[in-house]
Amino acid sequence: MDTKFSVALHILTMISESKESLSSQALATSVGTNSSYIRKVIALLKNAGLISSHQGKTGYQLSKSPKEMTLLEIYYSTQEIKHIRLFPVHQNSNPDCPVGKHIQGAVSPLFASAESQLEKELANQTLEDVIDNLYKQVKQKRN
Template sequence: MDTKFSVALHILTMISESKEVLSSQALAVSVGTNASYIRKVIALLKNAGLITSQQGRSGYQLSKNHKEISLLEIYLATQEVDHIRLFQIHQNANKECPVGKHIEKAMVPIFTNVEKHLEDELANQTLEQVIANLYQIANKTRI
């Protein structure tokens, strides 16, 4: 299963909330993966214009306020797609079969509708909500 979306949320939250300059190694330690994987996700986020870095200096910055970065933007950046495709339709259905002949057209409207709802929901959520959830959970678990 692809985890780039959740790793990107982790990275962006850390960049947003950290007072320190974060290297890919520091991010990797927090995420629990290797720095090479972090650099791959960071490259996707940079290509999408969500984060910036300065040449010759370590660390990253959000390119805009966390309140303005939608979860859909992050998802699309990490998956390198222009829309969500959750469901793949099997190939080679038997066109001589009454079900096989029409099943794709029967499924597509349902799949498209579900994917559109997910896109709308992610478009209406921002990185700010992830950060707010993090602080709410962290405050509940403190002794």
């Protein structure tokens, strides 16, 4: 299972909300992974223009405000293909079988519709929504 998207959300939230500069090791400790994986995700975020860093300084900055950063653009920054493909259809169905011959055409429109709805939903949500949810979680745990 690919977790780069959720790790990217974790990293971006920490960068946004931390008062101090965070190293890849500090981010890795929070995420619960190794710093080389964090550096890979950070490289993807930098390539997408979502964060920046300065040579010789520890830490990262968001390139725009959390309310301007959609979850869809964050998702795309972590993926090789700029299209949501959650439900790939299996290949090599038996063309001599009535189901095998037509299953791809039968399920593909349904999958495409669901993936399109997810893209719309992610486009309407921002990093600020994630941060707001984080603070709601913190508040609930205190009560």
